Amino acid sequence: MQQPMQNRKTTIYDIAQRSGASASTVSAVLNGTWSGRRISKDTAEHISKIALEIGYAINMQARGLRQARSGMIGMIVPTHDNRFFSSLGQSFDSLARARGLCPVIASTLRSPQEEKRIVETLISYAIDALFIAGATDPEQLGKICTDANLKHIYVDLPGKDAPSVLTDNFLGAQMLTRKLLAETPCRAKGPRAKSYLIGGTINDHATVRRIEAFRQTLGEARVVVDERQIIQCGYAPRQAAKAISQLYGEIGGLPACLFVNSLTAFEGVMSFFATLPASAFSDSAIGCFDYDPFAGFLQFPVYMVRQDTHQLITKAYELLDHDVFDSSVHEVDPELIEPRTIAIENLGELG
Amino acid sequence: MQQPMQNRKTTIYDIAQRSGASASTVSAVLNGTWSGRRISKDTAEHISKIALEIGYAINMQARGLRQARSGMIGMIVPTHDNRFFSSLGQSFDSLARARGLCPVIASTLRSPQEEKRIVETLISYAIDALFIAGATDPEQLGKICTDANLKHIYVDLPGKDAPSVLTDNFLGAQMLTRKLLAETPCRAKGPRAKSYLIGGTINDHATVRRIEAFRQTLGEARVVVDERQIIQCGYAPRQAAKAISQLYGEIGGLPACLFVNSLTAFEGVMSFFATLPASAFSDSAIGCFDYDPFAGFLQFPVYMVRQDTHQLITKAYELLDHDVFDSSVHEVDPELIEPRTIAIENLGELG
DNA sequence: CTCTATTGCGCAATCGATTGTGCACTGTAT
DNA sequence: ATACAGTGCACAATCGATTGCGCAATAGAG
Numbered sequence: 190m191q192q193p194m195q196n197r198k199t200t201i202y203d204i205a206q207r208s209g210a211s212a213s214t215v216s217a218v219l220n221g222t223w224s225g226r227r228i229s230k231d232t233a234e235h236i237s238k239i240a241l242e243i244g245y246a247i248n249m250q251a252r253g254l255r256q257a258r259s260g261m262i263g264m265i266v267p268t269h270d271n272r273f274f275s276s277l278g279q280s281f282d283s284l285a286r287a288r289g290l291c292p293v294i295a296s297t298l299r300s301p302q303e304e305k306r307i308v309e310t311l312i313s314y315a316i317d318a319l320f321i322a323g324a325t326d327p328e329q330l331g332k333i334c335t336d337a338n339l340k341h342i343y344v345d346l347p348g349k350d351a352p353s354v355l356t357d358n359f360l361g362a363q364m365l366t367r368k369l370l371a372e373t374p375c376r377a378k379g380p381r382a383k384s385y386l387i388g389g390t391i392n393d394h395a396t397v398r399r400i401e402a403f404r405q406t407l408g409e410a411r412v413v414v415d416e417r418q419i420i421q422c423g424y425a426p427r428q429a430a431k432a433i434s435q436l437y438g439e440i441g442g443l444p445a446c447l448f449v450n451s452l453t454a455f456e457g458v459m460s461f462f463a464t465l466p467a468s469a470f471s472d473s474a475i476g477c478f479d480y481d482p483f484a485g486f487l488q489f490p491v492y493m494v495r496q497d498t499h500q501l502i503t504k505a506y507e508l509l510d511h512d513v514f515d516s517s518v519h520e521v522d523p524e525l526i527e528p529r530t531i532a533i534e535n536l537g538e539l540g
Numbered sequence: 541m542q543q544p545m546q547n548r549k550t551t552i553y554d555i556a557q558r559s560g561a562s563a564s565t566v567s568a569v570l571n572g573t574w575s576g577r578r579i580s581k582d583t584a585e586h587i588s589k590i591a592l593e594i595g596y597a598i599n600m601q602a603r604g605l606r607q608a609r610s611g612m613i614g615m616i617v618p619t620h621d622n623r624f625f626s627s628l629g630q631s632f633d634s635l636a637r638a639r640g641l642c643p644v645i646a647s648t649l650r651s652p653q654e655e656k657r658i659v660e661t662l663i664s665y666a667i668d669a670l671f672i673a674g675a676t677d678p679e680q681l682g683k684i685c686t687d688a689n690l691k692h693i694y695v696d697l698p699g700k701d702a703p704s705v706l707t708d709n710f711l712g713a714q715m716l717t718r719k720l721l722a723e724t725p726c727r728a729k730g731p732r733a734k735s736y737l738i739g740g741t742i743n744d745h746a747t748v749r750r751i752e753a754f755r756q757t758l759g760e761a762r763v764v765v766d767e768r769q770i771i772q773c774g775y776a777p778r779q780a781a782k783a784i785s786q787l788y789g790e791i792g793g794l795p796a797c798l799f800v801n802s803l804t805a806f807e808g809v810m811s812f813f814a815t816l817p818a819s820a821f822s823d824s825a826i827g828c829f830d831y832d833p834f835a836g837f838l839q840f841p842v843y844m845v846r847q848d849t850h851q852l853i854t855k856a857y858e859l860l861d862h863d864v865f866d867s868s869v870h871e872v873d874p875e876l877i878e879p880r881t882i883a884i885e886n887l888g889e890l891g
Numbered sequence: 892c893t894c895t896a897t898t899g900c901g902c903a904a905t906c907g908a909t910t911g912t913g914c915a916c917t918g919t920a921t
Numbered sequence: 922a923t924a925c926a927g928t929g930c931a932c933a934a935t936c937g938a939t940t941g942c943g944c945a946a947t948a949g950a951g
Contacts, residue, residue: 198688200907200908201907202907202908229928229930246660246688247908249664249908250665250908251906251908251909252908254907254909255935255936257936269633269645275621275622275629278626282646283649286646291661291662294629295637296630311642314642315599336595337549463837463880482807482810484834486813486814561900564903573939578898583900599938602937604938605936606905606906606937606940607938608906
C-alpha cells in the first residue's frame with residue numbers, strides 16, 4: 190500500500206495527480222471544507238481513500254503560513270519539574286489535544302530574559318494563544334503579546350492586560366491557617382507559641398495573598414503578626430533550610446504553627462527536620478501550601494492545600510473559547526488535604 | 541520606535557522597502573548567511589538596525605516550509621505530572637533551547653492510539669527530531685518515524701531501529717536490592733522473611749531488567765525467588781495499594797525486604813502503610829526505584845534509586861549531534877540515595 | 892585601454908496548502 | 922429554443938522566507 194521510500198513527503202499535488210482532481214479540490218476534501226465548496230461526496234470519498242492509501246500527512250507549516258495560524262497553543266511555566274506546574278502542564282496538554290491543538294510548554298527558569306525570548310520564539314511559530322503561568326515580569330510579556338496580537342491568559346498570576354485564572358490563594362491560606370491554629374497543641378510557650386510563615390517572595394502575587402490571609406486569620410484569633418513571623422526566603426530548598434534552621438535556633442525549637450509556602454521550600458524545611466528528634470514536632474502544627482502525596486505521610490501530620498490545576502486550565506480554555514479579553518480575574522477554590530490522605534489523582538495516572 | 545498597530549506583522553519585505561535593499565538581502569542578513577552571500581558589513585548592519593527598530597520577528601512557518609525543517613524538537617512522555625518524566629522534560633527543554641531549538645513535549649497517557657496520533661501530529665509540524673520516552677508500542681512509532689524520515693532516539697526504553705539511552709536498570713536494581721538485604725533487620729520469620737518486588741508490568745523493559753537484577757542479587761545470597769514474590773500490578777497507586785494490602789494479609793505483616801518498582805506504585809503502598817502502626821515497619825527494609833525528596837523522610841527509612849535524567853537527555857542530544865543512527869544502546873548509571881537525604885537538585889530550582 | 896576577477900546584490904522560483912473567482916455543464920422554467 | 926439557477930470543480934494568487942543564478946560595477950592585471 191505505502192509507496193516505498195520517496196525522499197520527499199507526499200503532498201496534495203501527488204494526491205491530485207493520482208485522483209485526477211485538482212490540488213484545490215484535494216485540499217478542500219482533506220480539510221473538511223469540501224461540502225462548502227460544492228465538491229461531490231463521491232469525489233470526496235475517492236480522494237480520502239487515496240490519501241489514506243498513500244499515507245498522506247498534511248504539512249502544517251504550509252497550512253499555517255497561509256492561514257497565519259499554526260494550530261499550536263503555548264504555555265510558559267517556571268519549570269517542568271515541579272508538582273504544581275507539571276500538573277498544570279498535564280491538563281494543558283490533554284485539553285489542548287482534545288480540541289485539536291498541539292500543546293507547547295516551555296520553561297523559563299524564572300528568568301526575565303528567558304521568558305521574553307521564549308514568548309518571542311512562540312510568536313515566531315504563530316501559536317494561536319498563550320497561557321502565562323509563572324512569569325517574573327508579566328507586564329513585559331503582556332506587552333509583547335499585545336503587540337503581536339496574540340491572545341494570552343494568565344494562569345496562577347494576575348495580569349493587567351488580559352484575563353487571569355487564579356487559585357483563591359486567600360481562601361486556601363485561610364483554610365490552612367485556621368486548621369493549623371485548631372490543631373496546634375498549644376503547649377509551646379514564649380516565642381515558640383507564635384505562628385510562622387516561611388517561603389516565597391513578595392514579588393509573587395500568590396505569596397502576597399497568602400500572607401494577607403495568614404495575617405487576617407491570626408488577627409481573628411486576636412494575635413498580632415510581626416514582620417519576623419513572615420520569612421521570605423524564596424522558593425529554593427537551600428534557602429528554606431537555612432531559614433528554618435536559623436528560626437529553630439532563635440526561638441529554641443519549632444514554632445507552634447508553621448505555614449510553609451511551597452513544596453520546594455518544604456523540601457528544604459524537611460532536610461532540616463531530618464536532623465531533629467521525633468519529639469521536636471510534638472508541640473507544632475505544620476502545613477504546606479501545595480500538595481505532595483508523600484508529604485502527607487511523614488512522621489508528623491502535615492496539612493496541605495491542593496490547587497485544582499485541572500479546573501484552572503479548564504477555566505482558562507473557557508475564556509479562550511468565549512473570546513474573553515478583558516482583564517477579569519477568575520478564581521478557583523483549592524482544597525485542604527488532611528494528613529495521611531492520597532488525593533484524587535490527576536488525569537495522568539489513572540491506569 | 542515601534543510602528544503603531546499594523547494588523548499584519550512585519551516581514552522581510554517591509555524591511556526591504558525601508559532599507560532600499562531586496563528581500564533576499566534582508567533574509568541573508570537576518571539569518572546570518574550574509575557573509576556567505578557577499579553582502580557588505582555596512583549593508584548588514586544597516587538592515588539589522590532597521591529590523592531591531594521595527595521589532596521584526598521572523599515567521600518560522602515560512603522558513604520551515606522552505607527549508608523542510610521547523611527548528612522544533614519533540615519528545616513524547618507518558619505523563620507530565622511524574623517526577624521522573626517531568627525531570628526529563630526539564631532537561632530536554634533546557635538543552636533544546638541551549639541549541640536554538642524549540643522544545644515540544646507531548647504526553648501520551650500510555651495509550652497506543654494517542655502516541656501514534658501525537659507522533660503523526662509532530663511529523664506534520666516537521667519537527668527535526670523526536671525523543672521517545674515511554675511508549676507502549678515502540679515498534680509502531682519507530683516505523684512511523686522511519687517512514688517519515690524522522691530522526692528519533694529512544695530514552696528510558698530500548699528501541700530496535702534507532703539508538704537508545706537507558707538508565708542501567710540492572711545496576712540500579714542490584715544496588716538497591718543489595719542495600720535492602722544488608723539493611724534487613726532479619727528478625728522476620730516464615731513467609732515474612734522473603735523479599736518482594738512490587739509494581740510495574742512485564743511489557744516494560746525497565747521492569748524486566750530490574751526484576752532480573754532482583755532475582756540475581758537474591759540468588760547471590762542463595763535465596764530462590766518464586767513467582768509470588770514478584771508482584772506485577774502496574775503503576776497505578778490504587779493497584780499497588782490493593783496488592784500490598786493483600787500481601788500483608790497473606791504473610792501476616794510486611795516482608796523483610798520490599799522493593800517498590802516506581803514512585804506511583806509507592807504512593808499506593810504508602811496509602812496502605814498509613815493504616816499500619818509504626819511498629820509494623822521495624823522488621824523491614826524498604827526501597828523504591830525512583831526518587832522523591834519527601835519519600836526519604838517517612839517514619840521508616842526508604843532507600844531510593846535516582847535516575848540521572850540530565851545525563852540521559854544529554855547523551856540523547858549527543859547522539860543526535862554525532863548523527864548516530866544505529867540501534868546502539870547507551871546506559872547511564874543511576875544513584876542510590878540514602879534515606880534522609882535531599883539529592884542534588886535538577887536545573888529547575890537552583891534559585 | 893581592454894579583459895578578467897571579484898564584490899555586492901537583485902530576480903524569480905520555490906516550499907505546500909488555502910481560497911477568491913470563474914468556467915463549463917446540467918436541469919428547468921418560460 | 923433561451924435564459925437562468927445551480928452543481929462541480931479548476932486556476933492562479935497568496936502566505937513569508939530561502940536560494941540558485943546571474944547581472945552590474947569596480948578593481949586589478951597586462
